[in-house]
Each structure stands twice: as structure tokens, then as C-alpha cells.
Amino acid sequence: MKIYPDNSVILAPLAGYTDLPYRSSAIRHGCLFAFTEMIDAGSLVFGHGKTLAMLNRGRNESFLGVQIVGSEHEILKKATRIISQHDVNVLDFNLGCPAKKVARKGEGATLAKRTEEAIRAFEVIVRNSQIPVTVKTRILDEEDPAPTIHLVKMLVDAGAAAVTLHGRIMSKFYSGDVKSRIIAEVRGNVKTQLIANGGVFSSSTCETLRSETGCGCVMVARGAMGNPWIFDEIREGRNFNPPTPDGLADEIGRHVAEMAELCGEEIGVRISRKLMIDYVKGRGYPGELRNSVCKIKTLEELKPFLDNVRIGPTPRYGKWIEANPDAPRRLMV
Ligand SMILES: Cc1cc2nc3c(=O)[nH]c(=O)nc-3n(C[C@H](O)[C@H](O)[C@H](O)COP(=O)(O)O)c2cc1C
The missing domain is CATH 3.20.20.70 (Aldolase class I)
Structure with a gap:
């Protein structure tokens, strides 16, 4: 079988x-x-x-x-x-x-x-x-x-x-x-x-x-x-059905909250930093957003990060996608 x-x-x-x-x-x-x-x-x-x-x-x-x-x-x-x-x-x-x-x-x-x-x-x-x-x-x-x-x-x-x-x-x-x-x-x-x-x-x-x-x-x-x-x-069978900025922020928030539940807040949030970077990578966010991840230690400190995710990518994102039509990671904007 x-x-x-x-x-x-x-x-x-x-x-x-x-x-x-x-x-x-x-x-x-x-x-x-x-x-x-x-x-x-x-x-x-x-x-x-x-x-x-x-x-x-x-x-x-x-x-x-x-x-x-x-x-x-x-x-x-x-x-x-x-x-x-x-x-x-x-x-x-x-x-x-x-x-x-x-x-x-x-x-x-x-x-x-x-x-x-x-x-x-x-x-x-x-x-x-x-x-x-x-x-x-x-x-x-x-x-x-x-x-x-x-x-x-x-x-x-x-x-x-x-x-x-x-x-x-x-x-x-x-x-x-x-x-x-x-x-x-x-x-x-x-x-x-x-x-x-x-x-x-x-x-x-x-x-x-x-x-x-x-x-x-x-x-x-x-x-x-x-x-x-x-x-x-x-x-x-669709190549690109990416999340909206809100959908992305919701998913990150939920994932990190579940990590905090599994490992305790301090460790859960710390090991989630690499996930936060993975989630926003290649979706047109400014580099400062990724850099801000290393300072997040608590679920409370995650909130401003998620607010920035909700704002969406930089204005240059549309042009970048046009130039890279096969880029697999995207954002629905
Ligand atoms: C960070 C990382 C961790 C991995 N851990 C495992 C693992 O625990 N067991 C395993 O069989 N393969 C592991 N792999 C290999 C992947 O399962 C997969 O075979 C490999 O990444 C090739 O697939 P991809 O080209 O789609 O990434 C790991 C790969 C990466 C990048």
C-alpha cells in the first residue's frame, strides 16, 4: 500500500x-x-x-x-x-x-x-x-x-x-x-x-x-x-498566490506565539528570530526591518515589528517584481 x-x-x-x-x-x-x-x-x-x-x-x-x-x-x-x-x-x-x-x-x-x-x-x-x-x-x-x-x-x-x-x-x-x-x-x-x-x-x-x-x-x-x-x-497550480502584508503579519504573529507557548516566551521568541527574517525575506521590505529582528525579545516587542510588516514593501517593490518575474517569494500588494 x-x-x-x-x-x-x-x-x-x-x-x-x-x-x-x-x-x-x-x-x-x-x-x-x-x-x-x-x-x-x-x-x-x-x-x-x-x-x-x-x-x-x-x-x-x-x-x-x-x-x-x-x-x-x-x-x-x-x-x-x-x-x-x-x-x-x-x-x-x-x-x-x-x-x-x-x-x-x-x-x-x-x-x-x-x-x-x-x-x-x-x-x-x-x-x-x-x-x-x-x-x-x-x-x-x-x-x-x-x-x-x-x-x-x-x-x-x-x-x-x-x-x-x-x-x-x-x-x-x-x-x-x-x-x-x-x-x-x-x-x-x-x-x-x-x-x-x-x-x-x-x-x-x-x-x-x-x-x-x-x-x-x-x-x-x-x-x-x-x-x-x-x-x-x-x-x-498557481505560481504566485502570496500573502497580503496583513496576512503575512498574522502568520508571523501566530507562529511566534505558538513557539512561545512551546518553549517559553524568552526562548521561543529568540529562536523565532530566524523565522521572522525568513518570512519577510524577498518580499520587498526595507533592510532595516530585517535588522530590527535581533532586538526582539518578547511578544510585546514583536508588535511594532508586525506593524511595520503590515505597512508593506518599499515603493520600489513593484518595479523589482517586474524585473524579476520568476522570483518565488512575493507579497500581494
Ligand atoms: C536548514 C536545513 C535543515 C535540514 N535538516 C534536515 C533534516 O533534519 N533531515 C533531512 O533528511 N534533511 C534535512 N535537510 C535537507 C532537506 O530536507 C532537503 O533534502 C534539502 O534542503 C533539499 O531540498 P530543497 O532544495 O527543496 O531545499 C535540511 C536542509 C536544510 C537547508
């Missing part, structure tokens, strides 16, 4: 982002499938309360995917059992993270390169899980599809209910072209649901990825940062 209906648009796991308030914001804009950020299997097992809280499902979440990263079999086994006891729909194994702190431990994308070892670790998760297990990984070579096909086939044989494939090799991190051809070759060689990932920043880039890879299901990552409207836009 397929994990996702055809043509689903899934919110990617994003470390430091896809917590409950972030996922709620995406859900308000029509996102039906979302993942927690990657959770270190060891942190789950050694019982850090904060890590366990990451497994909590929001009231408006009809689907919750949890992603873990790790390599040690005993730890993966215990982490899988913990997750299986929670109200979670899918457990995803991270075989794509290129970050140094993950690579150093031989996990994430580094583990994927050692295919046999990756498969053995994945089998431990599958054996111990009560819920469907999926994988998110990367292409292994930009020119030759064979190594990636081999990896994905092995994962499917080991029990992957779906595989998400990011079309960039590990050394490229998140930059450069997405190698859709490699994803398409994998698509042609496996029966299991394959989700294409990389470079979706608008409805049209989503369609391009779908048509070039043959994958109906796509995963959106950076395209959703500060832009939950992307889910509405893709669903409606």
Missing part, C-alpha cells in the same frame, strides 16, 4: 525548523504530510525529555512523520521501539544528511555511501518498528545512476515503504542543480513509492521536478521556509 496519495506534497524534515509550530503553519496552508526534524537516535534512547517531546503530535496533525539519524544497531533498535509506542504514522531513516557532526559519526549521507552497512542498520529499524519505515537519501553519483539504483533497490528489499531521493550528491550539500535524470532512472527501476526532492520553490519548479523525474510525490524543504503559502500555490 502506498504511504502517500499520488501527487502528494510533503514538508521535508528540516533541522532547527520543523517543530510543531512550523508544521502547524504549513498545515494551515494545506500541507497534509510533514516530518519532524531529524532526531538523534541516541538522544531518544538516553531519555532527554526535550527529545521525547519532539515526538508529540499537534492537534491539527492528521499525519506525523518522525525522522531518526544514527548507525549503532542497539541504539537504533531502542529508538525505533520508543517511536513505535508513540502516535506516529511513519518512521523515516536519515541517509542523506551531509553535516559534519553527522558525517563524523558515519551517519546520514556518509552511511549511505557504505551501502551494505546502511542496509544492515536499516534492517534493524524495520525489524523493530510497528509502523511503516521509509528512508530519505541522496543520489550517490551525478552521472551514473547505477550506484543510486543499487542503494534504493537494496533499501526497498530491506523493507522501505517509500524512499525520498534528494537529487544532489553529498559534497554539494544543498547547492547546484538537482539531477532529475538520476531520480528518473531510479523511478524506472523500483516499484516502491519514490518521492523526489530538491529545488522546489514554487508551483512551476514543482511541476518541473515532477515531469523530469516521473515522481508525482515531491518533498518541499527550503521553499517552505518563511513561505507556507507554497503549499496553497502548488495545490492550486
Whole structure:
């Protein structure tokens, strides 16, 4: 059975982002499938309360995917059992993270390169899980599809209910072209649901990825940062259906308030500063608005920022949009 209906648009796991308030914001804009950020299997097992809280499902979440990263079999086994006891729909194994702190431990994308070892670790998760297990990984070579096909086939044989494939090799991190051809070759060689990932920043880039890879299901990552409207836009097949200044201010206010509720006001507002910048970025606001973010410490101090968001972009914005007709982040003015 397929994990996702055809043509689903899934919110990617994003470390430091896809917590409950972030996922709620995406859900308000029509996102039906979302993942927690990657959770270190060891942190789950050694019982850090904060890590366990990451497994909590929001009231408006009809689907919750949890992603873990790790390599040690005993730890993966215990982490899988913990997750299986929670109200979670899918457990995803991270075989794509290129970050140094993950690579150093031989996990994430580094583990994927050692295919046999990756498969053995994945089998431990599958054996111990009560819920469907999926994988998110990367292409292994930009020119030759064979190594990636081999990896994905092995994962499917080991029990992957779906595989998400990011079309960039590990050394490229998140930059450069997405190698859709490699994803398409994998698509042609496996029966299991394959989700294409990389470079979706608008409805049209989503369609391009779908048509070039043959994958109906796509995963959106950076395209959703500060832009939950992307889910509405893709669903409606409209490239630009951006918020009004009031809509943007309301969304920011709600998101930050939920962060304050989750983490306490001081910490919640502090970690929301990067979100405030993401929300206004590329929408024609003056630089001073972004600079003002670093001084916001309380919900009360957020109010003047939101008032400035409501004022709208600089007068030059209209001209800028004319000159940049494909710019994905916009404002309805
Ligand atoms: C800040 C940041 C955090 C990320 N965290 C995770 C993560 O926790 N787990 C994961 O599998 N991928 C993670 N990724 C990778 C994304 O899920 C996605 O694969 C990548 O950004 C490519 O998609 P995009 O081009 O649409 O952004 C992260 C990417 C970024 C930029």
C-alpha cells in the first residue's frame, strides 16, 4: 500500500525548523504530510525529555512523520521501539544528511555511501518498528545512476515503504542543480513509492521536478521556509498566490506565539528570530526591518515589528517584481 496519495506534497524534515509550530503553519496552508526534524537516535534512547517531546503530535496533525539519524544497531533498535509506542504514522531513516557532526559519526549521507552497512542498520529499524519505515537519501553519483539504483533497490528489499531521493550528491550539500535524470532512472527501476526532492520553490519548479523525474510525490524543504503559502500555490497550480502584508503579519504573529507557548516566551521568541527574517525575506521590505529582528525579545516587542510588516514593501517593490518575474517569494500588494 502506498504511504502517500499520488501527487502528494510533503514538508521535508528540516533541522532547527520543523517543530510543531512550523508544521502547524504549513498545515494551515494545506500541507497534509510533514516530518519532524531529524532526531538523534541516541538522544531518544538516553531519555532527554526535550527529545521525547519532539515526538508529540499537534492537534491539527492528521499525519506525523518522525525522522531518526544514527548507525549503532542497539541504539537504533531502542529508538525505533520508543517511536513505535508513540502516535506516529511513519518512521523515516536519515541517509542523506551531509553535516559534519553527522558525517563524523558515519551517519546520514556518509552511511549511505557504505551501502551494505546502511542496509544492515536499516534492517534493524524495520525489524523493530510497528509502523511503516521509509528512508530519505541522496543520489550517490551525478552521472551514473547505477550506484543510486543499487542503494534504493537494496533499501526497498530491506523493507522501505517509500524512499525520498534528494537529487544532489553529498559534497554539494544543498547547492547546484538537482539531477532529475538520476531520480528518473531510479523511478524506472523500483516499484516502491519514490518521492523526489530538491529545488522546489514554487508551483512551476514543482511541476518541473515532477515531469523530469516521473515522481508525482515531491518533498518541499527550503521553499517552505518563511513561505507556507507554497503549499496553497502548488495545490492550486498557481505560481504566485502570496500573502497580503496583513496576512503575512498574522502568520508571523501566530507562529511566534505558538513557539512561545512551546518553549517559553524568552526562548521561543529568540529562536523565532530566524523565522521572522525568513518570512519577510524577498518580499520587498526595507533592510532595516530585517535588522530590527535581533532586538526582539518578547511578544510585546514583536508588535511594532508586525506593524511595520503590515505597512508593506518599499515603493520600489513593484518595479523589482517586474524585473524579476520568476522570483518565488512575493507579497500581494
Ligand atoms: C536548514 C536545513 C535543515 C535540514 N535538516 C534536515 C533534516 O533534519 N533531515 C533531512 O533528511 N534533511 C534535512 N535537510 C535537507 C532537506 O530536507 C532537503 O533534502 C534539502 O534542503 C533539499 O531540498 P530543497 O532544495 O527543496 O531545499 C535540511 C536542509 C536544510 C537547508
